[in-house]
Amino acid sequence: MSETGSAAPAAAAKGGKTRVQRLATTLTVVVSLGMIGPVARADTPPAQAVVDVVAHEDDDTLFLSPDLITQITRNIDTTTVYITAGENAPGATQSPELYATSRQVGVLSAYATMAGVTGCAVGAAGASGCWTLTTQTFANHQVQQYSLTSRPNVRVIFLNLPENADTRYNSGGTLAKLWASTIPNTNTLAVSAAPVQNYTRGQLIDVLNAVMTAYSATVVRAQDPAPDLQLRPDHEDHTPASLFAGAAEAAYSATKPRVMLEDYHDYNIADLAINMNAAQQAAKKNIFENQYMPNDVFVQYGAAFNDTYAKWEQREYERDPRGTNWVTTDGANNIHAFVVQGGSLYEWVEHPDGTWAAPINHGNPGAPLANGVFVAHDQDGRMEVFGQRLDSYNIISLYQSGSSWSWADVGNPNTGSDAAQRVSTPAVTTNGDGRLQIFVRNGNGGICSKWQVAINGGFVGSWGDMGGTNAQGQPSALMTNDGRIELFAPTVTGILHWYQPTANGGFNTDTTFPQAAAASGLTVAKDQDGRFELLTRQAGTANVTTTYQVSVGGSWAGPGAFGGQGGIGNITVVTDTSGRVLAAEHNANGGISFSEQTAPNNAFGGWTDISGVAVDDAAGITGPNGRTQLMAVNYDGKLYYSQQGTNNAFAAWQPAG
Known part of the structure; x- marks a missing residue:
């Protein structure tokens, strides 16, 4: 010690x-409290729609999956924008333009497979192919867009800006230079007969904003804007691609404030614990190795593959998870939920009679907020x-x-x-x-x-x-x-x-x-007798584990796994009125599952899927009626809740406010 x-x-x-x-420096804003006075209804969010923005043609399947696979499987409107042509292949026998074209075929094959489309040429457009190719105009720039013919709510867009190592353009480093304004503009590559365009920094942001606007994005997913330098270095294009996506989302949120931005770690996930179960690993591996990879001559099996691609196939980590501590109660038994959308903090209030007030927009302190918020109480209850x-x-x-x-x-x-x-x-x-x-x-x-x-x-x-x-x-x-x-x-x-x-x-x-690698964040629960339990996910399986105190304030034992239904993210804990701890997880199907102690201070029982779909982690609370309530945000930007009944089953998800 x-x-x-x-x-x-x-x-x-x-x-x-x-x-x-x-x-601390204090800025004051005045907002009516839901339980004190009337509030104005916030803008109505659009239907479920995700716009993914990545640098290269494999970044989505490697770093945004399995979330990408889940959203397509759950029939959520999905648009992925590839900023660069990804044309650099050291030692490749193909020309940069031909290599970029081949990678696009790999993308089409991967997405058709994720969407479950069969009976056509998965990597091709036209009469015999799965895809419909059109030239679209966004913010006065023409781009190639492919839409699945039988699933037109799945689409990919290629902007074809030069990849970092292509020294034919701007002596290389084009995307980073464009973001830093050290070059005024850049031309795109001529790939697959795509029209050559010219982009300034502001125009690239405008085009991404226009795509988000055209498809009414409710979720924007991007890469890591600030990689952890203690782990392996990232690709030079990943950070500026994320920054461009964030700038576009900020502009888009000025008119669609309820959009949610989620950033994902990239290369350095290989240094973290495996956080996917076997089924999710197999699905991600199939998409990458059997659909995308045959079209990418640069990616070859061997030692380098095993230390990079093979590890990326087993992992996915968000940079700023929402977490599980964004719900609380006040002294009047109102339930309050706080969620960041469009960089601003929204609050939902449920009154003791079960009615919900419309969400309140608290804004932000002068700059957008990260997703992760934590609600606490001062000693006087505020x-x-x-x-x-x-x-x-x-x-x-x-x-x-x-x-x-x-x-x-x-x-x-x-x-x-x-x-x-x-x-x-x-x-x-x-x-x-x-x-x-x-x-x-x-x-x-x-x-x-x-x-x-x-x-x-x-x-x-x-x-x-x-x-x-x-x-x-x-x-x-x-x-x-x-x-x-x-x-x-x-x-x-x-x-x-x-x-x-x-x-x-x-x-x-x-x-x-006790030491074991954690494959998620950590959540502390308190048993009825005062002992602590530390819940996380098990590396390699994504099962939920608990490391627990043997006696109050004493030594620790574990970790011991008690199953789960896969998925990625932190574990939610709630202690019900009987003293039992309930654990909930964002499962592999994109919904929320729960397990509860069989009796106070006892082991956890089996897992049950409440169904539905959530963007990420749930939060939980014991309501004024004594029943446990879980809350989660759906892809439509709305808050939903599910309340546990007297038979321990949870009711169907209902919108709040």
Whole structure:
């Protein structure tokens, strides 16, 4: 054990700053609370539609799948835009243009197979092919668009900008240079008789925005805008492709505010735990190796393939998951759900009588927000929602102040360096005296913390460094029954654990915590008797595991797996009125499944699929009627809820508000 006193919360019983005098910079916005006064209905979201934006012709099947496979299988309108022609193939005998054409055939074959289309030439257009080829105009630029003839809501668009290594254009590095405005414009390649176009930086953003507008995107999926430099390096085109997609989504959200942006890690997922079950791995491998790969002469089996493509086929990781801590209740027994859409924070309120108010748009603190938000309560019961800006990556909060809400900037432990953009979204819990404490993964792979100086007050000025190495993603923390915080963080190979030996004090590190690679984020549950259980997914199977305390405040055992129905993402936990812990997961079919302890403090039972479809993780709460309620966001941008009945079964999903 070792003391890490720098992260001690140092209680201030008197004389701390009031909420109005917060140490953090505060911006104030006034919004009517759902339970206090009338609210204006937010804009109505369109039907379900996903626009994927990637750099190259294999980035979607490698890094956005199995989500891509699920959305097509579930008949959700899908448009994928490939920004570059992907024409660079070192040592290839084909010309760059012919290689790009061949890769496009691989894309068509992969998508037709994902859509279950048979009886035609899957990689071809025309009378004998599966595809209809048209020339479309978006923002005054002509592009080639292929639509599945029998499933016209599946389409792919090729923009054909030069790939990074093609030095014939702009001496190489075209996409990065275009984003940085170090070149004024670029021509596209002449691929498959596509008309050659010229793009400026702004025009490329406009074209992507026009595609999102034309197909009424409710979800935009893109690549990693800020890869983790502690892991393997990324391709030079991936980051600018993600930044262009994000800029287009920001412009699109000005008229369609309810769109959701999801970014995905790329090359470096090979360094993380396998987070797909065998069936999902097989489906992804089939699409890539049997449909796309025969058309890509650059991709060949061998040692390099085994260290890259074979590993990518087994994994998919979102950069900023929504998480599972975005629902809470207030003192009047209203349920509140907070979801980021279009970079702004929306709030849904369910009253004790079961009626829902229309969603409230709280806006943002001056810049778009990341998806992951965490809801906590100050000691006086007021709600405080924590999140992260996407410009500075600073941690922010939205807190109640009477009948209004105010934004506060809590800062970033790596301000002033490139590492600031690799700081995680926050986890928050309460100290024994009621003061909130924030935990983040810092940009160097350790954990940093801030805490309130006084109860209900502002946060300390500097971040405390708690140490740790190779942490990945958001940490997880919870307060014990005797007022002590226990903190957990996943790493590439295991789990870091800290704990307060006394309430409101500093933290010790636990070097004896059971080690196993986590294939998702971590979620802490509290059993009826006060013991903690740490839930995550098992590497290689995606089954749900629990590592649990043998006695209250004592040693840990596990991890032990208790099954699941596949899928990717964090585990949701809710403790019902009987004291049993319920676990829920985003399953392999795109829906939500649950398992519950057979009795308080006992093992978990089998898994049940509630059906329906969700974009990502659910959140849960025990409602004022004593029943467990799960909530999730669908591809249409609406919040849905399902309530558990007296027979433990969950009802069909219903829209909220």
